[in-house]
Amino acid sequence: MPRDATRQRILDTAERHFGLYGFAGTSLRGITRDARVNVAAIHYHYGSKEQLLGATMDRIVAPVNAERLRLLDEAIAAAGGAPSVEAILSAFLCPDLILIRDLGDRGVMMARFSGRSSTEPGEVVARVLRGIFGDLGDRFIDALAVAVPDVPRSELAWRLRCVVAIITYLLANTGTGLALLDLDDVDGTAERLVAFLAPAIRSPVPAAGSMAEVALAMAGGAAS
Amino acid sequence: MPRDATRQRILDTAERHFGLYGFAGTSLRGITRDARVNVAAIHYHYGSKEQLLGATMDRIVAPVNAERLRLLDEAIAAAGGAPSVEAILSAFLCPDLILIRDLGDRGVMMARFSGRSSTEPGEVVARVLRGIFGDLGDRFIDALAVAVPDVPRSELAWRLRCVVAIITYLLANTGTGLALLDLDDVDGTAERLVAFLAPAIRSPVPAAGSMAEVALAMAGGAAS
DNA sequence: GTCTATAACGGGATAGAC
DNA sequence: GTCTATCCCGTTATAGAC
Secondary structure (H helix, E strand, O other), rough: OOOOHHHHHHHHHHHHHHHHHHHHHHOHHHHHHHHOHHHHHHHHHHHHHHHHHHHHHHHHHHHHHHHHHHHHHHHHOOOOOOOHHHHHHHHHHHHHHHHHHHHHHHHHHHHHHHHHHOOOHHHHHHHHHHHHHHHHHHHHHHHHHHOOOOOHHHHHHHHHHHHHHHHHHHOOOOOOOOOOOOOOOOHHHHHHHHHHHHHHHHOOOOOOOOOOOOOOOOOOOOOO | OOOOOHHHHHHHHHHHHHHHHHHHHHOHHHHHHHHOOOOHHHHHHHHOOOHHHHHHEEEEEEHHHHHHHHHHHHHHHHHOOOOOOOHHHHHHHHHHHHHHHHHHHHHHHHHHHHHHHOOOOOHHHHHHHHHHHHHHHHHHHHHHHHHHHOHHHHHHHHHHHHHHHHHHHHHHHOOOOOOOOOOHOOOOHHHHHHHHHHHHHOOOOOOOOOOOOOOOOOOOOOOO
């Protein structure tokens, strides 16, 4: 369908620019130059800069989250209803990593776009992020609650968000000097991540006041 | 010293704006409005928008990193040269959290600024981040290598950067709907973080190919 | 559906008065 | 040191021709 080749080219280019420069740092005119498209075409097809961001996010996030759920269901079925923490974490983390591995440069751009988006302001971003922490998050927390019955649900929810923090950082910095992901060994990184995080998810909750009180010091170091 | 009250007010306001809107999303004119200062004053005192960002980052990062090292040395001394993973993690994580706890709203803004900065492009940001991952990171990895001799240094370095990922996300989203940090119980969050991460740091490295091969599926979910 | 042209505005930076 | 005034550029968005 060569009909909407323009639409496609706009979306592909927007993805790259938003990923590289962020929302505020991206200009529609920059996109038009790279996509060899006129400024008006963007407004015709997407309405506004913010709606273009929304369309870009939806195209990436929807299939990734769907794959997360599919892998989770698969893991639950394979384990007869009680998959291991490792299997649950794999289902959560792998869809993003597979995207990067299989889509090459475009996957890298999509990754950086996704990771960066979480620190962008605005209602469009908030809407997409609510999706991640809505039903999807509940499904994964349900599964974790079965695998780790000793840790309360509220704590598991908090820990899952720590996992989100790592994957977000990993995505945002893919292909940069701060890369957490070896692009030549994505599968190996997935294994390292799961091996690193599974014991953390399982760790017993701290008894109140158990931490060595290192915190008390440091009055006003950042005054000046 | 009322002499450089203007300098101060500019820097304080810049900190808030950069934290709220990011670098590209911040305008010097917005800062001048809030700081009740003229546009030219910013250029007189700081030269350019990017140099203003650099000054803002330095003011925050330098004392925090100094405090990290101080706490690490303290922990090493207290433990006779071999502090626990928990103590090392506390020294790394607490300076940021103490800042938020003790500085109130300004601490929150500084936190969001710090967290957000890591996803900003540009040379100034890269320079500051290199500082974090230079000598400072090596000192902490040295300490971890003593506490966890079974895990190779390279793996410990990678894991420490996963810790950085979490603290970065936590800072960037402090006071937002995605907050990982309970502002009314900062100490409790510190304990939870340490309890969550210490077993992860200690976990044995995975044998090659040990992960359940969940990854193979998903051909091109994000095509469209 | 795609273009040109332009409106309407805000951005960073600077010169020069005080 | 701090201000006013201005330069010059890029921005989003839209109107209207083709």
